[in-house]
Amino acid sequence: MTTRQSAHTSTDGRVKSYPAPSQLATITDLTSQEAQAITEALNPLIADAFALYVKTKNFHWHLIGSHFRDYHLLFDEHADALLESIDLLAERVRRIGGTTIRSISHISQLQTIKDDNNDVVPAGDMVRRLMEDNRHLAQAQRVAHEVCEKNRDYATTSLLETILDNTERRKWFLFEIMQGINNTD
């Protein structure tokens, strides 16, 4: 272990999010099994929100085509909503005594949404890819909601209901835009 490597990094280099170091083990009436299950359900959602935030900003910055203004503004709105959800979820993890995202490398360990490093992406493909990613995120948020409910974390289920609704709103906008896109768009 290097001096900069945390004791909470396992031998395979993966960051351990639960149990927290004693100084960060916020007290909770949830059992440690419940808090661990919730932590392990939420942290990948946060990593995915980060990944999708960056992808949405990437497309906001690298957009080309006749719909520039509309999509540029829409992607920014979507990115803002994703960013807001990150802090809300990360602070839920801390309130129940788990630890959350530490770094870009931690995000890459947990993310299930793929990065997009293509040089040029046609605007229509941007909309389609973001729609698919938001669909994937909604599915993951719904599964995490079930985990939180099963483990008595009703505050997080309530929060996730709003976050899921926002994800579905983004998906809806992107899906409807796709109906008007032809392949050369």
Ligand SMILES: [Fe+2]
């Ligand atoms: Fe901007």
